[in-house]
Amino acid sequence: MRHSRVLKGCGILAGAFCALGSLSGVAEAQVGTAQSVNFGQALVSNSCALSTSDGSIGVRTNRNLITSDQSEGGTYSGALVPATISVSSNLGSTGFVKVENPTLSGGTSAAASQVKLGSTGAWGSSAQALLGADGSMTAMPLHVKFTSSGRFATGTYTASATVSCYDGV
Amino acid sequence: MQVWTRVWGGLGLVMLGLSSRPALAFNQAPLSLKETRGVIQLSNPSARTLDLNLGVFAVIQKDGRPSAELTPMPVEQAEQLIRLRPTQVRLSSGATRTIPYTILDSKSDFFVCGVSSQGLVTLRVCSRWRSALPLFSSSSRLGRR
Numbered sequence: 001m002r003h004s005r006v007l008k009g010c011g012i013l014a015g016a017f018c019a020l021g022s023l024s025g026v027a028e029a030q031v032g033t034a035q036s037v038n039f040g041q042a043l044v045s046n047s048c049a050l051s052t053s054d055g056s057i058g059v060r061t062n063r064n065l066i067t068s069d070q071s072e073g074g075t076y077s078g079a080l081v082p083a084t085i086s087v088s089s090n091l092g093s094t095g096f097v098k099v100e101n102p103t104l105s106g107g108t109s110a111a112a113s114q115v116k117l118g119s120t121g122a123w124g125s126s127a128q129a130l131l132g133a134d135g136s137m138t139a140m141p142l143h144v145k146f147t148s149s150g151r152f153a154t155g156t157y158t159a160s161a162t163v164s165c166y167d168g169v
Numbered sequence: 170m171q172v173w174t175r176v177w178g179g180l181g182l183v184m185l186g187l188s189s190r191p192a193l194a195f196n197q198a199p200l201s202l203k204e205t206r207g208v209i210q211l212s213n214p215s216a217r218t219l220d221l222n223l224g225v226f227a228v229i230q231k232d233g234r235p236s237a238e239l240t241p242m243p244v245e246q247a248e249q250l251i252r253l254r255p256t257q258v259r260l261s262s263g264a265t266r267t268i269p270y271t272i273l274d275s276k277s278d279f280f281v282c283g284v285s286s287q288g289l290v291t292l293r294v295c296s297r298w299r300s301a302l303p304l305f306s307s308s309s310r311l312g313r314r
Contacts, residue, residue, distance in 0.1 A: 046201060049214060051194030052290045083290050091200070098232070101239050101291075128232055142290070164282070164293040167200035168234055 048089040048165035050097070055083035057144065057159050063151040066104060066159070069116065069143040082141035085117075085163055089135035094168045097137060099161055100126035102144045106157030110146035115161055117142060130168075195219055195260070197283045197294035205275060208267040209253075209296055211283055213260035219285055223256045223268060226280040226295065237280040237295050250274045251281065251298070275301040 055068045058078025065072065070080045089095050102113040102125070117127040119141055131137050144159045194215040202209075213219045224241030241247065252271040260266060270281070275298075282295040 045199030045210075047196055047198030047210075048200060048294045049194060049196035049212075050292050050294050051192070051215065052288060052292060053192040054289045085290075086194075088196075095200075096234065098234075098236055126232060128234070158289065160289045160291060162239060162291040162293060164237060164295055165197075165200075166234070166236060166295055167297070169201070 046089070046091055046167050048087060048091060048095060048167070050163065050165045051086045051088075052142075052163060053084045055081045055142070055144075057157065059152060059157070064148050065145070066110070066148075066152060066157055067143065067145040068159070069145060071119070072145065082143045083161075084139045085137065085142050086139050087131055087135070087137040087165060089131060089165070091131055091135040091167050093130055093133050093135075095131040095135055096128055096166055096168050097131070097140075098126060098128045098164050098166065099142055100164075101160075101162045102146070103160050104144075104146040104157055105160070107153035107155035108148055108151075111149040112145075112147045114145045115142065116145070193217060193219070193285060193288045193290075193292065195221060195283060195285055195292065195294065197296060200294070200296050202270070202272070202281070202296050202298040205272040206270070208269050209281065209283075210265060210267050211258060211260060212265035213262060216262050217287075218262065219260045220287060221258045221260065222284045222286075223253055223258070224282055224284055225250055225253075226282050228278050228280060228297070235297075237282050237293065241282075241284075242279075248273075250277050250279055253281065272298060 056079045057066050057068050058076035058080045059066050060074040060076055068080050068082050085097060087097055099115045099117055102115045104110045104113060114123040114125060115127050116123050117129050117140055121127060123145060129137065129140060142161065144161060196212045196214060198210045211221055225247035226237035226241050228235050229238055250273055252273060253268060255268065258266050278298065278300040280295040280297050282293045285292040
C-alpha cells in the first residue's frame with residue numbers, strides 16, 4: 001500500500017528508480033491523508049458585457065433641434081453630453097454593437113430621430129460598430145439628434161435608444 | 170496647504186472611482202445557443218442593482234447583419250420556441266445567475282436577449298438559437314415537387 005502511494009507520485013520513466021529508492025530505505029513519509037481541493041464550475045462560452053453611462057440633451061435656442069452633440073452648431077440651453085457605450089467580450093472582431101430606436105419623449109414629437117456612434121460617425125436611424133480584435137470597445141460616444149418641423153413646445157424632454165451586443169458569427 | 174492637497178486628492182480619487190465604474194452594465198453568455206438544453210448566464214459587474222428581463226426576439230436582416238427585432242415576441246409565441254424560467258431577474262452588484270433553458274422548436278431561428286431598461290439607454294445582449302434545419306433542405310424540398 002505504501003509502495004503504491006509512492007509510485008503514484010513518480011513519473012512513468014522514473015517509476016523503477018523511484019521504487020528502488022523506496023525499497024532501499026530512502027526516507028519518505030506521508031503524514032495524514034491526502035486532501036482534494038475542488039473548484040466551482042466555469043462556463044466557457046462566448047459572452048458580451050455591455051455597459052453604458054447616460055448622457056444629457058439640450059435644445060437649440062431656436063427650438064428646432066434637441067441633441068447631445070455640440071458639433072451640430074448653434075447655441076443651446078442645457079448640457080450637451082453624449083452617452084457612452086463600452087464592451088468587454090471574448091468575441092474578437094466578429095462581435096458588434098448596434099444602436100437603434102432613438103426616441104424622444106416630451107410635448108412635441110420629433111420629425112426626425114437619429115443616432116450617431118463616435119464623434120465623427122454618420123447620423124442615421126441606426127448605427128453599428130464592430131468590436132476590436134480583442135472583443136472590446138472603450139467608451140464610444142453615443143449621440144442622439146431630434147429635429148422638429150416647427151419649434152419644440154416648452155416642457156421636459158427625455159431621449160432614449162436601444163444598444164445591443166451580438167456575436168456576428 | 171496640506172489640507173487642500175488632501176481635499177483635492179480625495180476628490181480626484183472619488184472622480185476616478187465614478188469614471189471607472191460603469192453606470193449600468195451586464196454580461197450574458199453564451200451568445201450562441203448550441204445545445205437544446207443548457208443555461209444562460211447573467212452577471213452584473215456594475216455598482217447598481219440591475220433588473221433584467223429575458224425575452225425572445227425574432228431575427229431580422231437589417232443593415233447587412235442579422236439582429237433582433239426591437240420588441241419581444243408575445244409570451245404565448247415565445248413559449249412554443251423555448252422554455253425559459255425565470256424571465257425576470259434582479260441582480261445585485263457583482264451577482265451572477267444562471268437561467269436554465271430548453272429549446273422546444275429547434276427548427277426556428279430566434280434570439281434570447283437580456284434587456285435592461287433602467288437607464289436612458291436600453292441595453293440588450295442577445296444569444297442566438299439557429300435553426301437545426303440543414304441549409305440544403307429547402308432546395309431538396311423544391312426538388313421533390
